[in-house]
């Protein structure tokens with residue numbers, strides 16, 4: 001056969017960041033579970049499906065000793081997630097894969113079990129309303145399932161019938177009586193979350209037994225009548241499985257709410273509020289190995305001049321005073337696990353551009369930093385002898401990978417995983433500068449290969465969201481390496497309101513978003529453009545969410561940048577405040593005066609920089625009204641309006657079926673492709689075509 005000389009020969013890109021098809025195909029790890037004896041580790045790996053239009057997760061097992069290669073243990077077109085080991089080693093997970101024994105029903109997210117001895121997974125509980133997640137007790141044969149019931153249903157049978165009737169009638173409407181009504185991209189209601197204790201099911205009476213058929217597990221609702229109060233609250237089950245501790249959200253009037261801490265008896269469903277304060281929200285951390293003490297995350301409720309603060313406390317499970325833990329530590333800790341002897345806790349906390357693992361001594365409150373590298377650790381689990389922890393580790397130089405941590409020495413060893421670290425082109429540096437008030441401001445700077453005094457790189461300023469966050473971990477949404485591969489340097493500053501720099505850094509920006517957060521970012525930019533390897537004449541500012549807010553603020557307060565990219569951004573604060581999914585959160589800080597003083601839309605007449613506006617219609621965190629109003633006001637009121645022919649330098653990249661994030665791989669490629677086109681035109685003065693898939 002004659003070779004087809006017209007087809008280009010595929011060329012392997014230098015790195016996956018030089019080709020968007022290769023970038024979106026990098027497998028993505030999340031979650032980590034360890035079994036009771038510490039011999040098995042399971043993580044979830046999302047990969048592209050065969051059509052390259054969705055990610056599908058599968059469970060992979062890793063060798064905690066690091067000797068054997070990782071192996072895939074589940075496989076289905078729908079994927080699996082939420083792995084939890086039962087104490088006997090069986091693995092529970094959720095999946096919407098079809099039930100091989102009940103192929104007539106529409107697939108829902110069901111509870112599956114993979115036996116410890118091997119063999120295929122089977123469905124152990126399925127219900128029309130689906131199963132959201134499962135947690136298992138560390139030392140007892142007990143597990144709790146989170147699943148939703150329709151508000152008016154009396155039991156599972158009634159719930160099933162109501163759901164069936166609603167579906168057959170084609171009704172999607174939701175009648176609300178309270179707030180909130182949305183969360184991120186989800187419509188809340190008419191179902192409400194409940195916690196179910198998992199119990200042995202009974203064989204149907206008179207049904208002939210078959211060789212392999214086992215009854216489904218039964219679910220016992222231990223949170224009857226809790227209304228909407230368990231929304232966004234997770235169950236923490238004690239090691240002996242006897243109690244569940246959870247946050248419970250209670251209304252406080254005028255659309256506001258707070259979170260109290262509740263103990264639920266797993267056997268009876270009896271409930272007791274164990275922490276309740278008008279000044280703090282409480283969340284449950286893990287329960288101690290002897291089942292006596294729960295670690296509590298204490299979040300100070302905010303106000304116009306009261307920034308948030310996060311501390312830990314220890315509370316006797318059966319009642320008693322809340323004892324502060326490491327109260328003087330100037331950090332916002334997140335508890336991960338108890339040491340098995342009960343002497344301490346393993347926590348993570350943002351710290352100076354990283355999120356290391358720490359141990360806290362529960363007797364003295366002494367804090368010890370365990371991991372020393374500039375990386376961020378999540379999903380930390382601990383071995384039964386307390387000598388070793390396992391975690392997902394990432395940084396701005398590598399995506400999440402599973403590591404083993406020697407808790408005594410702090411030595412961190414990557415375990416053989418499903419995927420190698422992707423090669424990067426360029427390098428990462430830390431940049432130190434000071435804000436207008438002399439406060440330190442730190443940033444990361446990604447430099448493209450070849451940047452130097454003789455070939456200074458164009459600069460992209462990337463502003464993080466939150467604003468209570470830090471550029472300290474890998475994100476797939478904001479990958480500077482894709483832009484570095486095109487020759488740009490990318491500045492990632494942590495300005496006022498960033499986490500990991502102490503309470504003072506939060507206070508500097510609270511209620512004053514346009515002040516220190518903005519001037520810190522400009523100070524970081526000034527420091528970087530003064531370098532010989534950066535070209536001050538070719539720059540752009542970009543940000544998403546709160547970072548988009550700041551990009552909009554930058555647009556109205558300086559014309560130093562050649563272009564601005566603003567994704568899912570807050571534009572008019574008086575409109576954002578009451579329409580976002582959690583108005584009660586923002587409006588505590590955002591008085592009418594604060595909103596007026598800090599709203600980017602009030603400065604639209606000063607905007608003379610071309611802006612690329614990006615928004616997803618299903619974004620409930622920063623509703624589409626922000627993007628629509630920004631777009632119209634740019635064209636109608638800015639200093640760079642649409643001309644008499646309707647022509648404009650601004651662009652609006654609109655995703656009708658995406659939300660706050662751009663989740664579909666084909667849309668992520670469009671996102672980066674349009675950003676590259678826009679930057680090339682306005683920053684480099686070069687022509688790069690928009691992605692062909694836009695059909696233009």
Ligand SMILES: CSCC[C@H](NC(C)=O)C(=O)N[C@@H](C)C(=O)N[C@@H](CO)C(=O)O
Nearest residue numbers: 465466467468469544545546547582585
């Ligand atoms: C509703 S409470 C939490 C709001 C949260 N802010 C933080 C963590 O400070 C938030 O979602 N803010 C968005 C406006 C935002 O900027 N989101 C960021 C970070 O989550 C994003 O990149 O999407």
